[in-house]
Amino acid sequence: MQISEHFTMNEFCASDTAKRLRIVNLPDKEAAESLVYLVRNLLEPLRLAYGKPLYVNSGYRCPPLNKAVGGVPSSQHLKGEAADISCDDPAVLLSRLQETGLMFDQAILYPTFLHLSLRRDNNRQKIIIKKR
Numbered sequence: 001m002q003i004s005e006h007f008t009m010n011e012f013c014a015s016d017t018a019k020r021l022r023i024v025n026l027p028d029k030e031a032a033e034s035l036v037y038l039v040r041n042l043l044e045p046l047r048l049a050y051g052k053p054l055y056v057n058s059g060y061r062c063p064p065l066n067k068a069v070g071g072v073p074s075s076q077h078l079k080g081e082a083a084d085i086s087c088d089d090p091a092v093l094l095s096r097l098q099e100t101g102l103m104f105d106q107a108i109l110y111p112t113f114l115h116l117s118l119r120r121d122n123n124r125q126k127i128i129i130k131k132r
């Protein structure tokens with residue numbers, strides 16, 4: 001399913017770890033709707049502002065997959081509210097995000113990717129920089 005010009009639902013569910021462990025990583029209706037909301041209101045507009053490809057390292061995670069990858073139990077990936085995005089320069093992607101003024105909940109900058117989340121309301125616009 002194509003969610004927006006640059007993103008498909010499959011990108012947010014694909015996982016090498018799930019494949020290896022034979023975990024069926026499919027979002028329920030609520031999580032799928034949250035993924036669509038995340039893409040249409042944050043990721044696609046940010047993709048257009050950035051002007052270069054964005055890759056989804058990790059999107060939705062069902063509980064067994066979240067556990068397998070060491071995600072925290074409260075992870076927004078479980079709800080379809082978050083995605084880890086890699087690109088040629090995640091720090092520049094974060095700068096673009098700040099320039100656009102787009103709504104987001106959390107942006108966590110790691111050396112090789114940017115974790116982005118969006119909720120329906122009460123978004124915190126919180127930026128965290130992780131050195132490693």
Ligand SMILES: [Zn+2]
Nearest residue numbers: 082083084115
């Ligand atoms: Zn993440």
